[in-house]
Amino acid sequence: MKRGPCFVYVMGSVGGPVKIGIAGDPAKRLRQVQHASPTAVLIFHLRRFASREIAAQVEARAHAVLSDLRLRGEWFSSSPDEATAAIAAAAVWVKGRRSNVFGPSARRTVHLRTVR
Incomplete structure (x- = not known):
C-alpha cells in the first residue's frame, strides 16, 4: 500500500451521477474512470488527507451520509455540491473520532472545474 497523502474526490459528468472515491493520484484515477x-x-472536488487510512474513513462516512442517494457502488445521484458537503461533514466526523491525525496540509481543499 502506498504511503503518504491521499485524496477524497468527487468526479462525474455534468448533470450526471457523481462518484466519491479515494486516490493517491487523482489525475491517474480520472483517466481510468474516463x-x-x-x-x-x-x-x-479534491480534499487532501495525511494518509490513505484517514481518506478511506472519510470516504466511507461520506458514502454513509449519502446512502439514500446511492446508485451503485461509489456512484450517487447527488450534485457535486451535495457530495462535497458530505465529504466536509465526514471529515469533521472522522476528525472528532481521531486525535491529532490531520496535519496542516490535510486542511487544504482544492476545487477544480476540469482536469485534462
Whole structure:
C-alpha cells in the first residue's frame, strides 16, 4: 500500500451521477474512470488527507451520509455540491473520532472545474 497523502474526490459528468472515491493520484484515477465512460468526466472536488487510512474513513462516512442517494457502488445521484458537503461533514466526523491525525496540509481543499 502506498504511503503518504491521499485524496477524497468527487468526479462525474455534468448533470450526471457523481462518484466519491479515494486516490493517491487523482489525475491517474480520472483517466481510468474516463476510459470506461462514454461521456466526459470531470473532477469537481479534491480534499487532501495525511494518509490513505484517514481518506478511506472519510470516504466511507461520506458514502454513509449519502446512502439514500446511492446508485451503485461509489456512484450517487447527488450534485457535486451535495457530495462535497458530505465529504466536509465526514471529515469533521472522522476528525472528532481521531486525535491529532490531520496535519496542516490535510486542511487544504482544492476545487477544480476540469482536469485534462
